[in-house]
Amino acid sequence: MTRNRADFHQQNQAGAQAEALRLFELKAVLQGAWLNWVASQIYALRPAEYASMVRRELARLQETSEN
Structure with a gap:
């Protein structure tokens, strides 16, 4: 991950x-x-890139709610 990408994240x-x-x-x-x-x-x-971050976080929330 480049510094720029890390900063964005x-x-x-x-x-x-x-x-x-x-x-x-x-x-x-x-x-x-x-x-x-x-x-x-x-x-x-x-x-x-932001949409991907939201998608990943949403997947984490769904996984947490199912367990």
Whole structure:
């Protein structure tokens, strides 16, 4: 990981975690419609590196909730 990428990750980690939590909390509200909705929300995030951070954090939240 380059220094620039590490800096980006460090600067955006808290925001990505907060966004993932916001999306995850709507799962109970949207129920069956959540998967398509959350995919569209992540797709709209920019830059792509930030969207990937949110996606990874969301996956971690889902895994934690299932265990």
